[in-house]
Amino acid sequence: MSADASVENGGHEGRRDFLKGALTAGGVVASLATTGLSSVSNADAQPGMVPGTKNHYYVPATDRTVHWGYFSKSLKPLVEVNSGDFVTIEALTHHANDDAERMIKGDPGAESVFSWDKQRKGVDRRGAGPIKPTLFGRGAGEGLGVHICTGPVYVHGAAPGDILEVRIVDVRPRPCANPRYKGKSFGSNAAAWWGFHYKDLLTEPKPREVITIYELDASGERNWAQAVYNFQWTPQTDPFGVVHKIIDYPGVPVDHRTVKENHGILKNVRVPIRPHFGVLGLAPAEADIVDSIPPNYVGGNIDDWRIGRGATMYYPVAVPGALLSAGDSHAAQGDSELAGTAIECSLTGTFQLIVRKKDTLRGTALNGLNYPLLETQDEWVLHGFTYPNYLVDLGPDAQSKIYEKSSVDLAMRDAFRKMRHFLMTTKGLSENEAISLMSVAVDFGITQVVDGNWGVHATIKKSIFAGG
């Protein structure tokens, strides 16, 4: 189950060697250099095998490889892989157009995804709403779902009832392609209308949305990010002529002649980086075209900063092939993601995908797993939500209702029930033992209060079970 056991699934020498290299520096750190990859993609790049490696696929982010703002079980897979294979996936932040100079310019992949003129958008549908924006008039998909997701990846042999194990071998910031900012990466933090703070501001003007641009070192040598400047959102007119008074549609280009940049902010403040994927998960079975915002039993937008390098995620498979996608990449986030977003920053991740068949799970930590489970070197982290499977729990209107039902209290209850299940099922404890142990040794934290289906995570140290 742990990362250091990662050659157990039918690995051959080539894959073993890759992983050996990947594990050299500081635990689980893959060097993309050793794979012969450039970490900047090309808009013409096609998903496929990585030259010079075996069973390692590369999925660039382009207008032809992303689905924006939704999950769908009907999407055609970009690649089909076998259990044990590696896949490197580029994720683009949907906030890149908050500062196109720093996050899009010169980057063919990002340019293809964000391209938008009077006639045409590189990616038209953004969100799970109607293609013809008859609901709000914001744009195709209506922004009901916002994350640029790269995928899906089809995993041979993964069937409903199985578990997909996703080992996060490497996570790297996407270097800025604009020569002016060589060696740096950038991210955007939006304190937006869906944030927990929005109706609870002290100072004028109220309410307001504020974008803060952060920079980090693309080499990964520095472990902090710094603010560059911030600006208050002003009504932005998109190339189709729609005015966006608030941040109601993803990827709207911000015209910097219309905003006031405040530089010199957050002086001497260093934000510890925690690169991770806000969205990582599988296509759900219960509905098609599902809003990417609320997390669910198959993962998705969990927004737990622990889902980074060296961690392993386990997801219940809901559809044939599992259909994994990655997006909403973050350079750093606090537990709660208070203001609505993290440091939204394009990242590239390398994953090993392993199918755990339903009939092999008894006696393992995956037995009966019906929620996304995170394993780190030292901990198990279970993810609870306001509604564990809101698509079923809230009926046919679930995708709108979930936003009216958000509750940390309910997410706490779900996390409690899941940890009890985990301790009873996989550790063989009685209910009395499980409940006592939870009270004295399990930590419950607030994952996020901004994704409709709010999250509470429960963490237990593995060393607790190492006694003799």
Added chain:
Amino acid sequence: MSADASVENGGHEGRRDFLKGALTAGGVVASLATTGLSSVSNADAQPGMVPGTKNHYYVPATDRTVHWGYFSKSLKPLVEVNSGDFVTIEALTHHANDDAERMIKGDPGAESVFSWDKQRKGVDRRGAGPIKPTLFGRGAGEGLGVHICTGPVYVHGAAPGDILEVRIVDVRPRPCANPRYKGKSFGSNAAAWWGFHYKDLLTEPKPREVITIYELDASGERNWAQAVYNFQWTPQTDPFGVVHKIIDYPGVPVDHRTVKENHGILKNVRVPIRPHFGVLGLAPAEADIVDSIPPNYVGGNIDDWRIGRGATMYYPVAVPGALLSAGDSHAAQGDSELAGTAIECSLTGTFQLIVRKKDTLRGTALNGLNYPLLETQDEWVLHGFTYPNYLVDLGPDAQSKIYEKSSVDLAMRDAFRKMRHFLMTTKGLSENEAISLMSVAVDFGITQVVDGNWGVHATIKKSIFAGG
């Protein structure tokens, strides 16, 4: 503000030397041996100066030095100390009678506090209810408040509007005084009717209350606790003849002939110890005889396991002399204290108390502080509650109403507001800067969901502000 600056307040050589000794081993660890103290108290012990030291007071736990289940601004102080003085306080767990053989027998202090026969209780009032138990007939004070609190300590010069800084220099488990269990300490975990799990059980009988007895090493060499046995609560008849069907009154002796002890539970499970004071705080001004269970702006039953050795707490002073008490000592607790209690275990703490006068706070992290603030070596931790000052917020019936209003969602909002205040007031950030930083670098966790006034804590790393 940090522990290593602890001689700044008028220290003389004697105190400096004590602290120097205290800081020798592993950061902030006082050796009680160097103070000439025995860590086991005597029922005849009186609060007072510690022989061989200067300005170090010792407050044993006896029937004459504890207030059980309530705070009160009218209590006569046990000792009066000056700013900068040290005080060692014994705290007894109110769950000691769950297993008197292991937690009371042979310990004169505990025996005096828990003594109860047909005629007389060592400590009659237990809780903030009426002395004549006309409400529920449970006993004096009606168990409306449960913690055995040792104190109060009066600090000269502390006035309303000031801050009392409480440096936790040392925390030690109270050794079992029964020769049969030499070298061990014990604690009790009650999965009780006020727990988050109680109405949400899977297995029969439902509902039920379960006590789990844990043991730990009294020397502190081992950093884990282990379960010894558990039993289901059965109706217990107290010495006055009142039957307690559930755990509705603190300190009721459990007759072990009436319960079934299950040994061999939680096999191979080691619970990391986190010795701390569940209750540490000051007398509030808003009411007299205040239930010890809901935490408040002056601290009290915060139940944050970080309030242990090496940490410093800052409390707003509400009454002259501050009136500090300690109790509800815990060997370990998880964030949320899910089932209602921690490993409730008698501990002895050594504290340095420093008055921070109102007019000296500008430009410090204490400016405008109106909530309990925790400082550790690496972090600031702010405590939010469902209602920040429930005694005022909920009006005259606050002490009963608070139990109907419990909410993590509201505690999250309070923690957000407090962290914003902290960042704006003490770090000089604008509201926009503070909100962005909270979203990308502050972690919100669930302190407890069992104390009426539920808690969310917000943690920020100090190193964030160390950049240049």
